[in-house]
Amino acid sequence: MRLLVCCCRIDYRGRLTTRLGSGERVILLKDDGSVCVHSVRGAKPVNYMPGPTAVREEDGVIRIIRPASDEELAITVERVVDDRRLDLLDAAPLERQGSERDLHACLAARPDTIEEGLVVVERERPTDVGPIDLWCRDVEGRIALVEGKRIRAVASAVEQVVRYREQAERDPSLGPVRALVVAPDFAPQARVLADARGVERVTLDVGRLIAEAEADLTLFG
Amino acid sequence: MRLLVCCCRIDYRGRLTTRLGSGERVILLKDDGSVCVHSVRGAKPVNYMPGPTAVREEDGVIRIIRPASDEELAITVERVVDDRRLDLLDAAPLERQGSERDLHACLAARPDTIEEGLVVVERERPTDVGPIDLWCRDVEGRIALVEGKRIRAVASAVEQVVRYREQAERDPSLGPVRALVVAPDFAPQARVLADARGVERVTLDVGRLIAEAEADLTLFG
């Protein structure tokens, strides 16, 4: 990548228009075409552009163009403090633990933590309106659709599982269909909506569940 | 800020846990406590931490702790490529033009672009389930709720306006209530859901509308 420290002005045109007056910044121009402009403060870049892009430089103006979305970033370099190329060696992937995907796997492995006697029939079952996290049967043989959230459930999570239920109810042979949302906690609007729609709320500290699952893996691994 | 280029390993513990194996990265440690680790590719940092934080360095390990959320980032430096301090001068604010707020103003100013004869009664009308972008009356005197999107509408946008409509329908004196989503285009699931829920779709390139509005402003200003 190219690491440029300079005083510059920056114009962005695309989903909206931004202008940044003269000032000193750190600019990363990566080989995949992505660009990142960091100002003196803040974790987030003040300007950026995801790759792939075409980068041209002419008369002290670096023009980054992204044809896919018709966006352009123009960096007018006024004074260069440092300009160097870095050939970084990095093949390591970021390993994550505790993602939503992990959560689903964990719930699927231990459905009884959601409800006694619950059995998973299918995971990530696709429908017209999106995939159902867990397609289960409860202890009385009824279909139970489960939507799991890693973090606090909001109204949209409830609406999601309602959509799934409506989809499932189109097949009358399935009989009555239950809908559940499993989350560490529920926003007030999610609670109200769940109650109004007949969606069952299951409060479950998923972090703990995953921690326990890992402990089990350690024990049996 | 401190600009560190090095080979390192990184561990994050917080809302989840991540591990990043040995590799060369660019690390920005800003004076406001924010930290940003950039790998060889991608617009987003591979690891980060917003300020304020406490930074300690000991035995080649940089430990960034954020007490507010009990998060920790540990950078184990294995080999330093470059380590320098930059005192950047930058007071310029980022100026934006063309946000969703501008869009609503634009639609409110020209409701006839949504539908012939539509009249705006109220903007950002507050309800229990959130503010309605535009509360209108159509040419036949019916209430019409409008949700405007600057970019492609997804299912959640449809669900949003359905919630508004349900809220409005609790007052029977209002009569029948229409629900509209205005967006430059619609995702397939949004289409299906809108049709199922009786929500009307209005395809409108709002960016163009804003551009025209700006042209008008230029003409008359």
Place this chain on the structure above:
DNA sequence: ATATACATGTCGAGG
């Protein structure tokens, strides 16, 4: 290539 959902999302406004 397109569509969809996740994210350490982050951020800011309103009650």
Place this chain on the structure above:
DNA sequence: CCTCGACGTGTATAT
């Protein structure tokens, strides 16, 4: 302080 929706969201995954 909490709750909520916008974001130039970016990014990976499945179709």
